Amino acid sequence: MKVLMICTEKLPVPPVLGGAIQTYIEGILPFLKKEHDITVLGVSDPSLPDEETLDGIHYVRVPGKVFEIYRESVVRYIEAHPFDLIHIFNRPRLVLSVRQAAPLAKITLSMHNDMFHPEKMDPQEAENVIQEVSNIVTVSDYVGNVISDLYPQAAAKVRTIYSGVDTNRFLPGHHPKMQKIRQEIRRANGLENKTVILFAGRLSRNKGVDQLVRALPELAKKFKDLALVIIGSRWFSQNDINDYIAYVRALAKRLPVPVVTTGFVAPDEIQNWFAAADLFVCTSQWQEPLARVHYEAMAAGLPIVTTARGGNSEVIVPRENGLVVENPEDPNEFVAQIAQIISDRSLMKKMGEKGRELAVSRYEWNRVASELLDVWTHAQQAEHEQTHQEYAVEPLQQPTAVELEEADLNQEESKTEQKNKRKEKGRKRKGTLQADRPAKQEQNSAGEHVSASEPKRKKTLEEKQPNSPAAANHKSLVLSSSSYELPVFPRRKGKGSNDKPFRAFIIGK
Template sequence: MNILMICTEKLPVPNIRGGAIQTYICGVASLLSKHHRITILGRTDPDLPLDEIVDGIRYVRVDSEGLLDVYSRGVISFLEHTTEHFDIIHIFNRPRLVLPVRNVAPFSRIILSMHNDMFNPYKLHSSEGNAAIEQLERIITISNYIGTAICDYYPHAAHKLKTIYSGVDLDRFAPWMESPSALRARESLRAEYNLQNKKIILFVGRLSRNKGPHVLVRAMSKLNHSDAALVVVGGAWYSDNTISDYVAYVRALAERAPLPVITTGYVQAHDVHRWFYAGDVFVCTSLWQEPLARVHYEAMAAGLPFLTTARGGNPEIIVNNNGLLVTNPEDPSEYAEKLNTMLSDMNRARQMGINGRRLAERNFTWERVANDIRSVWEQR
């Protein structure tokens, strides 16, 4: 079949600037292209051409300025002027694109992948949501939580929903205990930051209040382990090292912490896995209803035990003693209590990490994700 995959307007594909949706598309595209003809439509980037074919996949890029209305015009213009018929148009995370796409592609099957709660009435009028659902053949969600949220607004959409959990590159995010190259990178990075003998607690993500890293920094004053250190990896936005008010706040907290707290700033997408090699425990501190952060998959693939918050879809990833749940994400004491438990028995913590790695190997490969998507595409 001839397939068009439409990414979002915020970041380009391939994922040279990062981004969970962009990483997802990159993870499955080459596998899907073995069975179907793939075109990926995304936003422009100064480092990428407007139209190219790489490894048999066509990439087309249109202006967006980071705005959906601008991007939508480019998407529709492409569809109006292309000579190709697409059997399936697979839209990512933008239900507002469904109706415009349907208007110019009346005979294509339309599938929507949802990575966030974009059907929320604050983001999408109910009349538009209902009309979009009517045109959709299937709605793929990255967690049961997102599917439940859609059903809360549109119960009649239930029969169109299918959860397909995301995946991870098992070679890139390898456990340092099992990979000589990962071990070398771990030792190099820890030496660079003078962390050779530390138990490293790792946060990776955008630095925004709803992501909650400030609570984790505050928890450092309640740890019982003088050999612990916290590394906060990320910037205010992808490819952005701007010192926002919130970033400045986190750094001020870090300077006052009784234990070492390092804020790295933004780390390029192709380098971030090195910090997973360097870490010992991973923490996701989401305060908002996180759909299901992909950093969990990366931590598991890297063999790291993790703490995550009881928000959104995050609890769905705790399976087979691979991590611990923080029930009150705004309480530094709860993070400290659970971190003290992990850091007091590193053998047990590492076994949790091994459990996570084996889970990732079984359930969270890109091959599995691609096969699940193919099953949707090929089901008639």
């Protein structure tokens, strides 16, 4: 099957600049390409060619950055290149344009954020989108529930497929491949003999890292060996300083513990910082769909403290691989949950081990790809079933032998009755003529002798207009395998017309 995967307009694929969706696509492609002919359509980037084929996967990159421009580029490409199935990532507003450009393709949709909210999408357009797509894949139950609550008709199409992680790349710090890297990073940043708390994500109020910074003074009173590492920037590779980042750094300078701010870290290096840490904290303040850093922390064997916002807590088994902060607006709640873990080194170790176990057993990319392939297969099967229903014809119901025999008998009886009537009419007419005086004979136009007293017979409709539509209606029957009441037009108007609808069985196509 020829499949087109359409990424968002913000970041390119492969994830040279990072991005959860871009990382997701990169993770599942090695498994998808074994089953289908895959093309990935994404936004162009100066560091990447506009078109290339790598490891059997075709990449096409078009102008974008602004949604409307990107949509036009996507439509132009699809109009020139047919696909059996088109999978759109996190841009439901692309669906109707894609459908117009590819009326025969199946369309599936992956939702990584709440893009169906009325503030982001017109409700009527959303309903049309839901009708057009075969399936809606979500990264958490939270996202799926939001869509289904807004549009109940979508519920049957929604399916949660949790994201994944490369467990061969994200490894615990004590793993033989990571021990040296862990030591080097800790030594270079003054983190030796420290309990390192790690935050990784965009530096924004929604992500809320300032709440963690504000929690540290109280934690420092209880634990003397703490350190904080903040990985991230305002927007992925953009390391410029805005007001919020300046505020966070000002808070960090006043802390009694060392704070390392790395800025943007390239995707192929970030696993090293996870290996250097001891505890991961997600401070999200907004209803986050489910941050992928949770999977990376689990794979790296780190216990997790996260917030009860959006879908983040869906991957947490309380007191087994992490703890949940119910009110993330209160720094004291972070203090309480972080302290529970740090104060019990045995619990801390068990949580890290359990997280690693869950990452390997539940959250590897091969599982994600397998579930997505199931969705695609379902979409194709649904298409075949729909096509079968649209074009299926009920089998012909042929009349039984008894019905045929009865029809023959009725036909013979009708013929006999009509023959007898003609004979009787002839006898009456003959007697009448014999009683009259000899009639004067005339010749008609054909040279035949006719009686002058015999009234001239009116020509029938067939004789007057043998090819007229009315004559055709009078004489013809439509072939059918079923019984129909067929109207027979009278030969002449007035009393004495005994033509009635009759039942006929016609066998054949």
